[in-house]
Amino acid sequence: MTLLNDIRDYPWTSLLTGLLPARLAGMLPARLQSKAAQIVPSASIAGHALTVVIAIMSFLACLTLGAVYMVNQSANAWVNDISSEITVELDPINAADIEKKMTLVALFLAKQKGVNRVKPLTAEDSAKLLEPWLGQSSALQALPIPRLIAVEIDRSNPPDIQVIKSALTQNFEGVTLDDHRRWQAEIKTLTRSAALAGLAVLSLVAVATIAVIISATRSAMVSNRGIIEVLHFVGANERFISREFERHFLGLGVRAGLMGAVAAALAFLLLPFMMQMLGGGAVTAAETQRLIGSGELDLKGYLLCVLVVVVVASLCMITSRLGVIRVLKTYA
Amino acid sequence: MIRFDNVGLRYGSGPEILRDVTFHVLPGSFHFLTGPSGAGKTTLLRLLFMSLRPSRGLIFVFGENVGELSAGGRSGLRRRIGIVFQDFRLLDHLTTWENVALPLRVMGKKEADYREDVTDLLRWVGLGDRVHAYPEVLSGGEKQRAAIARAVIGRPELLLADEPTGNVDPAIGNRLLRLFVELNRLGTSVIIATHDYGLMEQLDAPRLVLTDGHLQIR
Numbered sequence: 001m002t003l004l005n006d007i008r009d010y011p012w013t014s015l016l017t018g019l020l021p022a023r024l025a026g027m028l029p030a031r032l033q034s035k036a037a038q039i040v041p042s043a044s045i046a047g048h049a050l051t052v053v054i055a056i057m058s059f060l061a062c063l064t065l066g067a068v069y070m071v072n073q074s075a076n077a078w079v080n081d082i083s084s085e086i087t088v089e090l091d092p093i094n095a096a097d098i099e100k101k102m103t104l105v106a107l108f109l110a111k112q113k114g115v116n117r118v119k120p121l122t123a124e125d126s127a128k129l130l131e132p133w134l135g136q137s138s139a140l141q142a143l144p145i146p147r148l149i150a151v152e153i154d155r156s157n158p159p160d161i162q163v164i165k166s167a168l169t170q171n172f173e174g175v176t177l178d179d180h181r182r183w184q185a186e187i188k189t190l191t192r193s194a195a196l197a198g199l200a201v202l203s204l205v206a207v208a209t210i211a212v213i214i215s216a217t218r219s220a221m222v223s224n225r226g227i228i229e230v231l232h233f234v235g236a237n238e239r240f241i242s243r244e245f246e247r248h249f250l251g252l253g254v255r256a257g258l259m260g261a262v263a264a265a266l267a268f269l270l271l272p273f274m275m276q277m278l279g280g281g282a283v284t285a286a287e288t289q290r291l292i293g294s295g296e297l298d299l300k301g302y303l304l305c306v307l308v309v310v311v312v313a314s315l316c317m318i319t320s321r322l323g324v325i326r327v328l329k330t331y332a
Numbered sequence: 333m334i335r336f337d338n339v340g341l342r343y344g345s346g347p348e349i350l351r352d353v354t355f356h357v358l359p360g361s362f363h364f365l366t367g368p369s370g371a372g373k374t375t376l377l378r379l380l381f382m383s384l385r386p387s388r389g390l391i392f393v394f395g396e397n398v399g400e401l402s403a404g405g406r407s408g409l410r411r412r413i414g415i416v417f418q419d420f421r422l423l424d425h426l427t428t429w430e431n432v433a434l435p436l437r438v439m440g441k442k443e444a445d446y447r448e449d450v451t452d453l454l455r456w457v458g459l460g461d462r463v464h465a466y467p468e469v470l471s472g473g474e475k476q477r478a479a480i481a482r483a484v485i486g487r488p489e490l491l492l493a494d495e496p497t498g499n500v501d502p503a504i505g506n507r508l509l510r511l512f513v514e515l516n517r518l519g520t521s522v523i524i525a526t527h528d529y530g531l532m533e534q535l536d537a538p539r540l541v542l543t544d545g546h547l548q549i550r
Contacts, residue, residue: 039434041425230421232383234435234482235411237404329403 038244040227045220045248051256053212058260058312059267061205062305066268068198069301075191082180086161088149091174102147105172109151114159117152209312210319213249217323220245228328242324246317253316257309265305268297333359333490333521334380339389341375349375351545353389357490357523362516364532365525367542373525374418376542377492380523381415382406394489411439414483414520416493420475422467428454428478429463435486446485453481457511458504472499480508490521497531509534 088105092098102120110118126145153159165177221228224245231241267274297305334357341350349372357363365373378384379391382398391398393409401409414435422431429450436446454463457477467475476499483491491512497505509531516522523540526532532539539550 037426037430039423039426039437226421227423230423230434231438232407233381233410233415233417233421234438235407235413235486236438237407240438 038248039231040220040224040244040248042248044223045216045245045252050212050216051252051259054209054253054256054312054316055259055263057205057209057212058257058308059263060260061202061308061312062261062264063267064198064201064205065304065308066264066297066301068194069304070297071194072191073298073301075187079184079187082183084153084155086151086153086180087178088151088168089176089178090147090149090172091176092144092146093174098147101172101175102149105168105175106149108168108171109149109164112159112164114154114157115151116154119150119152121148121150123147206315209315213316213319214323217245217249217320218327220248221324221327238325238328241328242321245324246321249320250313250317253313254309256316257312260312261305261309264308265297265302268301272296333357333361333394335390335392336379337390337392339379339386339391341372341379341384342387348387349545350379350386350542350547353545353547355540355547355549357521359489359521360516360519361521362513362535362537363521363523363540364535364537365523365540365542366527366532369527371542372545373542374494376540376547377415377494377523377525380490380492381413382410411435411486412489414486414488414491416476416479416483416491416496418494418498420467420479422470422475422478422482424467427464427466428459428470428474431467431478432481432485434482439486450481450485453485454478457481458507473501473504476500477504477508480511484511484515484520487515487518488520491515491523493522493524495526495528496524497526497528502530505531506534 088109090098090101090105106118106120109115123141123145126148127141127143129148130145161177161179168175168177228241231244334355336353336355339350339353340348342348353376365376367373375384379386380393382391382393382401385399394412396405396409398406398409422428423434426434432454433443433446433450436450437443451460451463454460457480459474459477459481462470462474462478465474467478470478476496480493480496483493493512496512497508500508505528512522512524513535524531541548541550
């Protein structure tokens with residue numbers, strides 16, 4: 001009930017006016033303008049430097065969260081793709097018979113239960129797969145590049161991979177089957193590592209934000225000690241006094257959080273162009289796309305940035321509240 | 333209402349400022365607190381207001397043992413006490429009206445419910461034309477009256493005033509004394525710390541006299 005009362009009694013209109021520059025706040029409808037003067041003046045709380053620091057923290061948090069989200073999305077899409085496909089590889093041992101062997105293997109695979117589609121890749125297709133790393137060169141044609149057959153399997157009724165693998169080994173020389181399980185495991189490891197690294201960065205950002213808010217709260221309380229004493233004299237309790245401070249820090253958190261989130265959103269929007277501007281070629285683009293997909297956030301990704309604003313603002317408010325109450329206990 | 337039992341107070345390891353102070357303040361009573369400078373009047377007021385803890389002895393305020401109260405409990409009792417400081421303690425960034433309304437705001441009352449009361453009280457203490465003025469442009473006497481208005485706006489059960497007429501001319505001083513007497517008639521207990529014998533002679537009220545940390549009631 002106390003929490004509900006707190007929410008009901010919270011001076012939300014003062015938060016709204018606190019978010020806007022004074023000139024714009026003055027243009028708000030009268031019912032949205034805070035009538036009561038601020039007991040703790042905004043100017044005594046924190047300067048632009050604190051807002052910039054918190055904005056940078058939010059920016060870093062959004063970038064980290066967005067990057068982890070994109071890696072996760074990309075990895076999921078990749079795992080989905082490769083788990084519905086197996087690849088059969090033919091060693092180019094006897095180049096003269098390779099086309100015939102491709103046809104025989106493809107026909108054999110097409111007959112297997114649980115196989116939806118068989119797609120033999122031409123020599124040009126195989127060479128193209130190497131182009132991002134080796135470049136466009138006629139020398140590729142001369143290299144003994146393995147030939148590949150992509151096999152799409154029915155995920156609802158998958159074939160027995162081991163049986164197909166044994167049959168291929170027995171019937172065809174130099175033919176191997178890759179069910180991509182090793183890749184799936186590696187992608188999952190990569191995703192987990194990215195998530196853990198992201199979590200570590202987010203934790204550091206949170207700790208830094210808390211530390212800077214604690215410091216700012218203490219400074220604010222020192223510079224407003226006279227006001228706090230007067231509030232004590234007129235019977236204000238710790239909750240009232242802490243609320244007078246925390247509303248400033250909540251406003252600051254929302255303002256700085258929004259600044260950081262908008263900057264991060266712009267960074268994500270411009271990421272593909274930035275890679276081009278920085279001279280990233282086909283390999284960079286291919287590697288980046290492999291890692292983070294298209295490099296653009298979807299709606300859920302942007303919602304994560306909004307979540308960062310909420311978390312940063314809450315962190316500012318709660319930290320300042322606890323900081324004020326802790327300092328007030330030393331006054332009594 | 334207030335009870336001091338053998339209260340002593342020393343700052344750190346220094347000498348005792350107050351020694352074996354014992355007295356009662358009954359509801360609806362009126363007291364002057366007097367004594368030479370440095371006798372401990374302000375310290376005694378701070379003990380009464382619970383902004384200091386005694387080194388020894390017991391203090392009961394509104395029947396509560398102050399030593400056993402939580403911070404929240406002390407805040408609750410302070411709302412029932414009005415205090416006027418020698419140095420006024422007005423908030424410089426608030427107008428006179430906002431300063432006076434502060435205790436009501438702290439109590440959680442709605443501005444619409446007290447707007448007229450605050451304005452009327454300011455008019456009564458002679459600050460009707462200084463409602464929107466900030467403390468930095470008020471004279472010493474005006475600040476004093478604003479501080480008194482802030483102390484009494486919440487109709488406290490106990491009013492503590494430290495030299496409340498020290499910065500005002502005799503006419504305003506008499507008017508303020510009438511305000512204290514009027515509040516006292518309405519049931520508020522009043523303790524006024526003062527050097528002003530002229531003020532004390534206007535009223536037949538018991539005097540708490542502090543000398544070298546000892547309290548006598550005359």
